[in-house]
Amino acid sequence: MTKKYQVLTGMHDLTDPEIKKWQLIEKTAREIFRNYSYEEIRTPLLESTELFVRGIGEDTGVVSKEMYSFLDKGEDSVTLRPEGTASVVRSVINQNLFRHKPQSKLFYMGPMFRYERPQKGRLRQFHQIGCEVFGSSSAYADIEAIAVADQLFKKLKIKNYQLKINSLGLIEERKKYLEELKKYLKPHQDLMDEDDQKRLLKNPLRVLDSKNEKLQEILNQAPKLLDHLSEDSKIHWQEVLKGLDELGIKYEIDTRIVRGLDYYVRTAFEFTSNDLGSQSAFAGGGRYDGLIEELGGPKSSAVGFAIGMERLVMLLDDNLSLDSSPIYLAYSGDSIKLEAFKLCQKLRDQNHEIHFSLDDKSLKAQLKQADKFGCSKVLILGEQELQKDSITIKDLKTGKQEEVLVSDLEDKLTL
Ligand code: HAM
Numbered sequence: 127m128t129k130k131y132q133v134l135t136g137m138h139d140l141t142d143p144e145i146k147k148w149q150l151i152e153k154t155a156r157e158i159f160r161n162y163s164y165e166e167i168r169t170p171l172l173e174s175t176e177l178f179v180r181g182i183g184e185d186t187g188v189v190s191k192e193m194y195s196f197l198d199k200g201e202d203s204v205t206l207r208p209e210g211t212a213s214v215v216r217s218v219i220n221q222n223l224f225r226h227k228p229q230s231k232l233f234y235m236g237p238m239f240r241y242e243r244p245q246k247g248r249l250r251q252f253h254q255i256g257c258e259v260f261g262s263s264s265a266y267a268d269i270e271a272i273a274v275a276d277q278l279f280k281k282l283k284i285k286n287y288q289l290k291i292n293s294l295g296l297i298e299e300r301k302k303y304l305e306e307l308k309k310y311l312k313p314h315q316d317l318m319d320e321d322d323q324k325r326l327l328k329n330p331l332r333v334l335d336s337k338n339e340k341l342q343e344i345l346n347q348a349p350k351l352l353d354h355l356s357e358d359s360k361i362h363w364q365e366v367l368k369g370l371d372e373l374g375i376k377y378e379i380d381t382r383i384v385r386g387l388d389y390y391v392r393t394a395f396e397f398t399s400n401d402l403g404s405q406s407a408f409a410g411g412g413r414y415d416g417l418i419e420e421l422g423g424p425k426s427s428a429v430g431f432a433i434g435m436e437r438l439v440m441l442l443d444d445n446l447s448l449d450s451s452p453i454y455l456a457y458s459g460d461s462i463k464l465e466a467f468k469l470c471q472k473l474r475d476q477n478h479e480i481h482f483s484l485d486d487k488s489l490k491a492q493l494k495q496a497d498k499f500g501c502s503k504v505l506i507l508g509e510q511e512l513q514k515d516s517i518t519i520k521d522l523k524t525g526k527q528e529e530v531l532v533s534d535l536e537d538k539l540t541l
Pocket of ligand 1: 208209210211240242247248249250252253254256257258386387407408409410411412414429430431432433434435436437
């Protein structure tokens with residue numbers, strides 16, 4: 127027997143009907159991005175490995191464990207992008223965008239790859255909708271980025287979600303705090319697993335993100351970075367919170383939001399939902415002013431976020447209007463098929479979604495198919511109708527039937 131191939135672990139085919147939810151999210155996101163004057167950017171899925179090592183940070187879980195990296199045929203180490211930010215920064219530096227367009231807002235949609243242990247809401251190929259705003263150090267940029275995400279979730283009628291927000295200060299002001307945190311955590315080292323012990327040495331901030339049950343109470347009582355902010359960072363933080371208050375965006379200050387990527391400074395945030403189980407964050411982002419310089423660009427500011435599509439889809443109400451009411455065009459008799467086919471073309475040209483049986487089928491079989499495709503209406507063209515230049519419209523929900531002139535059909539369908 128010929129071997130059947132399976133989709134790789136942690137990867138999925140996206141098919142109907144679920145894909146309709148993806149399309150709705152993408153369409154709504156595009157509209158919102160347009161309203162906030164964002165432009166789309168599409169970067170390659172493959173980049174040099176070094177870009178992510180430098181951009182995301184060598185000691186992060188993403189870089190140290192999760193990257194799909196390999197040598198290409200030219201012996202160069204390349205990596206399937208695990209996130210979008212580093213690639214977008216590389217691209218804007220390459221385009222010299224900082225000179226031409228000192229402030230720019232970009233969005234992207236597409237697959238990302240992380241070799242993680244798959245579970246509900248955690249995949250190896252997952253998809254993000256993300257955006258990056260360059261050139262503004264103002265708190266208004268942080269507020270607006272959060273507002274974009276929040277508006278999208280509200281438009282999609284997502285219920286039961288929280289915005290968790292923190293300030294990570296600037297790298298300089300973090301140094302003293304990290305020493306204090308290390309001192310506080312050291313006596314509890316024996317409760318930590320191997321990964322947390324390593325983090326304690328290299329990047330103690332990340333221990334705050336630990337899910338280890340035994341550490342939770344200790345971490346809740348840990349010294350807080352918010353108490354160690356410089357005057358400027360404090361003002362920035364207060365401005366962000368005031369802006370959110372003014373826009374009516376609810377938030378929860380969570381001093382344990384540290385994010386899994388190294389580039390963040392000042393504002394860091396996550397959108398979470400208890401409906402998602404353990405992988406509760408369905409979007410995350412923050413400010414990352416230093417990254418542009420770190421990747422060879424000029425000194426500049428940036429803020430952005432990314433939404434995990436798979437997780438957002440899980441939160442979408444099944445009853446949300448999926449913006450599709452296909453119509454089935456049925457014909458009774460082979461001699462009518464060509465006329466019906468021509469009418470199909472005309473209706474599609476008028477922007478209607480039409481199902482049509484390419485293979486010869488009885489009228490009964492076509493009606494069955496219409497039901498299967500979830501069509502709202504069936505148009506029936508038979509010998510009689512053809513003679514009169516008319517067509518029968520059957521409403522599949524009510525069962526009601528009426529005969530109309532083909533010339534009136536367009537008006538009837540758009541009612
Ligand atoms: P991140 O928090 O690593 O941030 O990812 C953003 C979102 O992607 C997460 O909140 C989650 O919903 C989704 N996600 C991450 N990993 C997986 C996975 N293995 N399976 C399914 N979903 C996943 C970033 O990637 C930053 N680049 C966001 C950003 C943009 N910060 C500034 N600009």
